[in-house]
Amino acid sequence: MISSNDFRTGVTIVLDESVWRVVEFLHVKPGKGSAFVRTKLKNAKTGNVVERTFRAGETVPQAILEKSEMQHTYKDGEEYVFMDMETYEEGRLSAAEIGDRVKYLKEEMKVNVVRWGTQILEVELPNSVTLEVIETDPGVKGDTATGGTKPAIVETGAQVMVPLFIAKGERIRIDTRTDTYQGRE
Known part of the structure; x- marks a missing residue:
């Protein structure tokens, strides 16, 4: 209490x-x-x-939350399989349990899983992730960093607005909290 x-x-x-x-x-x-x-x-x-x-x-009553570091190992059907970094036990989470941040989840990524008892409250991704652009409109000569933006689809399937000069195959850094482009890697 x-x-x-x-x-x-x-x-x-x-x-x-x-x-x-x-x-x-x-x-x-x-x-x-x-x-x-x-x-x-x-x-x-x-x-x-x-x-x-x-x-x-x-x-x-005060809620005592438990946070454990886990690593996403692979996707099995509709479930995402994670390995606890301390006990090396496997756990499975659905996309609904992970929430909307599932669009940035890729293999070998370490996340923090916050639990209250047996209930999963939140899956915390890193603040920024580096992903490869797999689809975007081609850049045109004269496109600058201060110009407009265009949609780009990254390797996890998420769509992010990027500057006009970003081309297919480039690796970009994305802020997972605000869904915004931060820069090139």
């Missing part, structure tokens, strides 16, 4: 059978009445954000 007075950004709590992460908090002590804590909570599984007010000193 954790007191609402101990809320900090990043603390995880259990409400309504779900795990919520504290995004913002504000201790309010009005001149009249009792103190309270106004929070903004983000659901760890769905990403929904809600605002909730707690009485000062109110206790709620």
